[in-house]
Amino acid sequence: MPGNPFIGRRESxxxxxxxxxxxxxxxxxxQRHLALTLDPKTTVVQNLSAMGRVEDINDSAVTEEWVDGSINGxxxxxxxxxxxxxIxxxxxxxxxxxETIVYDNTFTVASSTLPPSLTFARTNPVRSRRFGMGTLTDLEIDIxxxxxxxxxxxxxxxxxxxxTETVAYTAENExxxxxxxxxxxxxxxxxxGATALQVKSLKLKISRKTERFTPVGGIDPVSFDPNSWGVTGTVVMRYTDTTLEDIAFANTAQALSVAIVNSDVTIGTSAHPGLTFTAPQVRFDPQTLDNKLDQTLSQTFNFHAxxxxxxxYMMQAVLTNIQNGYAHV
Structure with a gap:
């Protein structure tokens, strides 16, 4: 018997x-999410054997099962x-x-060991499931x-x-x-000592593609093997001078920091919650100029670390909060 319909806000x-x-x-x-997809995927092989007729497919079978999706919040x-x-x-x-209860959690790239895997739990009025061996292929910060x-x-x-899940959201700083x-x-x-850029928007994307491996004799992946690790981004600013334009055209390397610090909130004695990304060497592509006739001109730069x-290192992140590290349960 069908149940009652529900909206996306009912999911956790x-x-x-x-x-x-x-x-x-x-x-x-x-995670307090704004958008969520965790969709089931399968690999299906089709039976194309001839059977004395003109129809092309007479059967199919599932050989692999997993989920793909994204979480935005x-x-x-x-x-x-x-x-x-x-990631x-x-x-x-x-x-x-x-400080005595505030920690700087520094995240660096694991080159010689596998990154820790995640369990993602999705629950709603119809179903609750846990998805193991969770692996991020991209993490994008949007400002x-x-x-x-x-x-x-x-x-x-x-x-x-x-x-079976017991959902419990805890207070966090945004x-x-x-x-x-x-x-x-x-x-x-x-x-x-550098002067902050007057930025309209910035996207910072960390990518680590993976190869799903399901061996003969199984239907579930036994590993999501990590490939190369990279950082790209896009920054948009008003076109008020040629400083970054000239740096980009000359392909001159620059250090970059993106500091996200909530100075309105104090944790511990005098610290503030924050997340800072630092890249010691980035290259900017030549600018794209958005020259709409009735708007202030904007310059857009793509970059890579x-x-x-x-x-x-290529990039590291420092997360300041009241949590002493991130370890498995």
Whole structure:
């Protein structure tokens, strides 16, 4: 018998770090989402054998099952750490300067070990399921004028198992465009004293493509093997000078920092919740000029980060909050 229909707001999505890849765990945090897809996928082989007739297909079979989707929501100071732990791979906590309960969780790329996998839990009035071996293939930070700072995570995972969930949203700090400072400089040391860019919008995308592996004799993937790791982005500004235009045209490397810090909130004694991305070496593509006749001209730059062998990384993120690291349950 059909049940009652419900709207998307009735759904909840949770996330937890797995101790063993593919062995599902209870959610450690629940994401306040703005959009959600976790759709079942299958690989189907068709039987094209001839049977003395002109019709082309006479049967089919499922050989593989998994889910793909994306989660979009506001960046919050606790839950974002679980996504960062998976896309980067390594998290190192340390007490924030002069604090006793505030931590700087530094996320760096895992080059020699597999990143920790995630369990995604999706629950609604019709069904609750946990999807193990969750892996992010893209993490995009979206910053726009007069808006919340948002994150979109593109995920893939195993097909899932039925679960029973107790949804519990905890208080978290959020960020708007007024909490963001974006800087470029000739090198990392120059970022501290650099003047903030007057940005209209910025998108920062971390990508780590994966290869789904389902061996002969199974139907569920046993691994989502990580491939190369990279960072790209797009920044839009008013066209008021040629500084970045000239840097981009000359292909001159720049250090970049994107600091998202909610200075309206104090945690611990005097710290503020925040998330800062730092890239010691980025290259900007030549600008695209948006020259509408009746609007202020805007310049758009695409960019990509490069591995800086002196600093030892392409990008790192520091998440300041009251959580001492991100570990599996």
């Amino acid at each position: 999505v949770g996330v937890g770090l797995e101790a063993t890849p593919g062995t599902t765990v209870a959610p450690q945090a629940w 506001k960046v919050t100071d606790i839950t974002i750490g679980y996504l960062l732990a998976n 980067f791979g390594v998290v190192t906590p340390a007490l924030h300067s002069s 726009k004028q007069n808006d919340w700072v948002q994150v979109t995570a593109t995920v893939t995972a195993k097909s899932g198992t039925t679960s 960020f708007t465009s007024k909490h963001v400072i974006i800087k470029t400089a000739a090198n990392l040391a120059g970022l501290t 490069e591995l800086n062998t002196t600093a030892g």
